[in-house]
Amino acid sequence: MHMQWGNFGVAVKRLKKNIDRLRERIKDGATQIERSKLPGIIVLDTSFVLNPGNKRIWQPFDEAEFGCLYRQEIKRFIDKRHDDWQRWVRGKGVRGIIIIDSRIRLTPDGGWEHSGMTYSVPTVRFNQRRRREYDELWSALEGGIPHLVN
DSSP states (O other): OEETTEEOEEEEEEOOSOGGGHHHHHHHHHHHHHHHTSOEEEEEEOHHHHSTTOOOBOSOOOHHHHHHHHHHHHHHHHHHHHHHHHHHHTTTTEEEEEEEEEEEEEOTTSOEEEEEEEEEEEOOOSOHHHHHHHHHHHHHHHTTOTTEEO
C-alpha cells in the first residue's frame, strides 16, 4: 500500500481455533513487516478463535444491542492482550493491529445475517511520527472496511 509518506506493509494472519497460537501469529506478522523494511500493520482474523465452534447467534438482538455486545467482546479480547502485543511487535515496524471478526446471527425479522466487526488497535505508544503514520493508514482504510469500529 502506498501512503503520502511512502509505502506501507500489511501482514494478514488468521487465528484458527487455538488461542495459544496468538503469540506465534502476531510475532510471525511482526517479522514479516520487519523483513519488508516498511512500517506496517498486522491484520488479524479472530473469527474462528473467538467462536471456535462456528456457532450461530440464535438470539435476535436488534442492531444497536448486537453491535454494543459485539464491541464489548472484541474490546475484552484486546484489553486482555494489548500489553503483550506491544511487547511482541516492539522494534519491528508494526504501527498497529487490525482485528477482523465475523459471526452468523439471527436478525429480529427472523432472517440470518453474516455480521462482522473491524477494530483498530494502535501499537505505537510514544512516537508521534509513527502514531501519525498509523492514523493516516487507519484513516485511509476506514472508507473501505465494513462494520468499522474506532
